[in-house]
Amino acid sequence: MTASLEQLRRCHFAVDLGAARTRVYVKGAGLVVDQPSVAAVNTRTGALIAVGEFAERMTGRTPDYIRVVRPVTGGTVVDIEMAQRMLRHLLGDKVRRTLRRKPRLRAAACTPHNADPLAQRAAIETLVGLGARRVELVDTLIAAAVGCGLPVERPEASMIMVCGAAATEVAVLSLGSIVTAERIRVGGEAVDHAIVQHLRHQHELMLPSQNVRPLQLALSGNGLTSHGPTSTEIHGRDVATGLARSVQVDTAAVRHAIQTPLTAVLDGVGKVLRVCPPDLVADLADRGIMMVGGSALLPGFDQMLRQATGMPVHIAERPDICAVQGVGTMLEGRIQPLELDPLSS
Known part of the structure; x- marks a missing residue:
């Protein structure tokens, strides 16, 4: 599925259509778009009202004739026409x-990774609608590994974890290819949902999902450990009365609710290591795991992973834009493949 470096050097721009944010890299200009993958539409006229951050702020705050939609789900385009309109407005x-x-x-x-042919076709059709005559597909795992500086072209193991909004992908790379990989359908959205359900069941408080991020930040830099604050105040709506209400939430219980979906991620990491060749696992004992993606910044997630695997865990400098920066690096020709001289017979 991944295009060759020679094919990518001929491309003029690259698009990372993520579940949470859309990013566009233009050759020679760098990253020109980094906005939420959200659009607001007037259902009466079909007109596009807003895209990106402004449309995201409108979520849950619009009259009934304005609908806020996400044309990309789990890294797959589910509404090609709306995705094209959103990209046109984001590009300017x-x-x-x-x-x-x-x-x-x-x-x-x-x-x-391992996107089905229908998802690949949807991505191609979206960019063809923007005027592209040819579209090359790049595996997000390889792009993210290049973007965070891993030596993927060398004959040594590199392990990367792409923590997205809808899914988490784990892979071991060597010689520019994926040796083994696993896609776990648990991401930042599942963590948000776990917190929302915890507040609903334990405190009878309804909390919109877009307001969950401040709660995660309140867990401090050691969010999944016991060193964070003991409690934090949360504002929401009472389930029974519908009135506004504030509650003091025990962060230890929130940490427990967050750990439940993340257990599936730890299982996926273990599965990748079990099927990986022993020589490559020996390399990983020193190199460790590189975490990229927006959900990699979840407080304490790296410590939790370090305790579960016993391996070093690193977070990329800019984990949220590693994938699009990696494709941009390949577009600009700043990465060279490992050339092997053929043996003379």
Whole structure:
């Protein structure tokens, strides 16, 4: 599925259509778009009202004739037409005019590991609608590994964990290819949902999912350990009366609710290590695991992973944009493949 480096060097721009955010890298200009994958539509006229951050702020606060939609779910385009309209508005007229001047516009798209043919086709159709004559597909795992500086082209093991909003992908890479990988359908959204359900069942408090992030930040830098604050105040709506109410939430109970979905992630890491060749696992004992993706910043997640595996765990410098930066690095030709001289017979 992953295009060759030579094919990617011919591309003019790259798009990472994530479940939470859409990022666009233009060759020679760098990262030009980093916005939430959200659009607000007027259902009466079909007009697009807002995209990106402004549309995300409208979630749950609109009249009935305005609908806030997410055309991308789990890294897969589920509404091609809306995704195209969203991308056009996010790029803006200036960038689109620059791209249209290219005689044969080529694009690259990040897709989840082992994406089915329908998902691949949806990504291609979305970029073709923007004027691309040819679309190259790049595995998100390889792109993220390149973006965070892992030596993926060398004959040594590199382990990466892409913590996305809808899923977590774990892989061991060597010689520029994936040796073994696992996709776990648990991501940042599952953690948010666990917190929302905990507050509903234990405190009879309804909390919109977009307000969960402050609660995670309140868990401090050691969010999944016992060194964080003992309690935090949360505002929401009472389930029975519908009135506004504030409660003091025990953060130890919240930590327990968060750990439940993350257990599946730890199981996925263990499965990848069990099927990985022993020589590569020996390399990983020193190198450890590199965490990328927005959910990698969940407080204390790296410590939890370190305790479960006994391996070093590192978080990339900018974990949220590693995938699109990796594709950009390949577009600019800043990474060279390992060349092997053929043996003479």
